[in-house]
Amino acid sequence: MKYKKIGDILILDENPGNLDELARKHNVKTIMRINHIQGTKREPSYEVLYGSETETVNRENKCLFKLDLSKVMWSxxxxxxxxxxxxxxxxxxxxxxxxxxxxxxxxxxxxxxxxxxxxxxxxxxxxxxxxxxxxxxxxxxxxxxxxxxxxxxxxxxxxxxxxxxxxxxxxxxxxxxxxxxxxxxxxxxxxxxxxxxxxxxxxxxxxxxxxxxxxxxxxxxxxxxxxxxxxxxxxxxxxx
Structure with a gap:
């Protein structure tokens, strides 16, 4: 199964299986599927599969990035x-x-x-x-x-x-x-x-x-x- 973890949210590409088990394994509050990114504003088409919060803080290269994955993209x-x-x-x-x-x-x-x-x-x-x-x-x-x-x-x-x-x-x-x-x-x-x-x-x-x-x-x-x-x-x- 392909996935990426952004802050404490898991993004899946495929059929997730047991969501509770997956959330515990990866220590996340929310599991989502991003179907595609659309338009010049790069807005996501998405589904929330588990949990409800879509805002998180991702750490990368000693930087902090606050974002809402229901509203903006992350690559x-x-x-x-x-x-x-x-x-x-x-x-x-x-x-x-x-x-x-x-x-x-x-x-x-x-x-x-x-x-x-x-x-x-x-x-x-x-x-x-x-x-x-x-x-x-x-x-x-x-x-x-x-x-x-x-x-x-x-x-x-x-x-x-x-x-x-x-x-x-x-x-x-x-x-x-x-x-x-x-x-x-x-x-x-x-x-x-x-x-x-x-x-x-x-x-x-x-x-x-x-x-x-x-x-x-x-x-x-x-x-x-x-x-x-x-x-x-x-x-x-x-x-x-």
């Missing part, structure tokens, strides 16, 4: 990526976190780096609420939450590093991201891409968005299988 597959990015941030950088969610990237960056400022943009009011909660919970004074659409809000800021931790339609936001990136800045662009196009399509999209600016591919980081023949990847690119 365990990005655990290593969240810490990888945080450790790349240099002292006194201004970081722009597009599609910030509950602070998946912003909180680890604040906890594990000496970033000067982190601007976190999120469109979903529920996710924004927990982003603000997590800023307080982790005492991240250098994180500024912004409620709004990345297409509208991103042009209001300039940054040395931009995180684009969203997939499916992320390429539609590349132009505004590149325009807000300082010269010599780094962009971390997420994309779901067919395996045969990993080496070409994502970086080509970044170069198209950058126009006459020089783009240097630093790394292609594979996160996980998204679907048969499709990978979730992150492109690290330096743009002059």
């Amino acid at each position: 365990k597959g990005n655990t290593n990526e969240r810490l990888r990015i945080a450790k790349m941030v240099k002292k006194d950088e201004t970081v722009l976190d597009m599609f910030a969610g509950i602070g998946y990237f912003s909180i680890p960056i604040a906890v594990h780096s000496d970033a000067k400022k982190i601007i976190s943009i999120e469109i979903n009011p529920n996710s924004y609420h927990y982003l603000c909660e997590n800023i307080k919970l982790n005492k991240c004074d250098n994180v500024t939450p912004v409620l709004g659409d990345c297409l509208v809000e991103t042009p209001n800021y300039k940054a040395d590093r931009i995180v684009m931790g969203y997939v499916k339609t992320t390429h539609h936001y590349l132009k505004v991201a590149v325009n807000s990136l300082n010269e010599g800045g780094i962009i971390h662009y997420h994309e779901t891409v067919p395996e045969k196009l990993i080496e070409t399509r994502p970086i080509s999209r970044i170069r198209d968005a950058a126009g006459e600016r020089n783009v240097e591919l630093l790394k292609i980081n594979k996160i996980k299988k998204y679907a048969p023949g499709v990978e979730h990847v992150v492109i690290d690119a330096l743009i002059d």
Whole structure:
């Protein structure tokens, strides 16, 4: 049986069997099934199978994340990526976190780096609420939450590093991201891409968005299988 434990809630992918026994074994208060994540606000379609409370606090990479799994998503597959990015941030950088969610990237960056400022943009009011909660919970004074659409809000800021931790339609936001990136800045662009196009399509999209600016591919980081023949990847690119 496939499952993931988020705080004191168990998320199942398959038929659960004995729920009481499962709850005792994993020491959880609630058991849920997340059917899928939908829309640009990344809202879960879910079933509560056992218990009733859907809010929890998850600990990861020395960070605390408060969230309600009936309202917002959590991706365990990005655990290593969240810490990888945080450790790349240099002292006194201004970081722009597009599609910030509950602070998946912003909180680890604040906890594990000496970033000067982190601007976190999120469109979903529920996710924004927990982003603000997590800023307080982790005492991240250098994180500024912004409620709004990345297409509208991103042009209001300039940054040395931009995180684009969203997939499916992320390429539609590349132009505004590149325009807000300082010269010599780094962009971390997420994309779901067919395996045969990993080496070409994502970086080509970044170069198209950058126009006459020089783009240097630093790394292609594979996160996980998204679907048969499709990978979730992150492109690290330096743009002059």
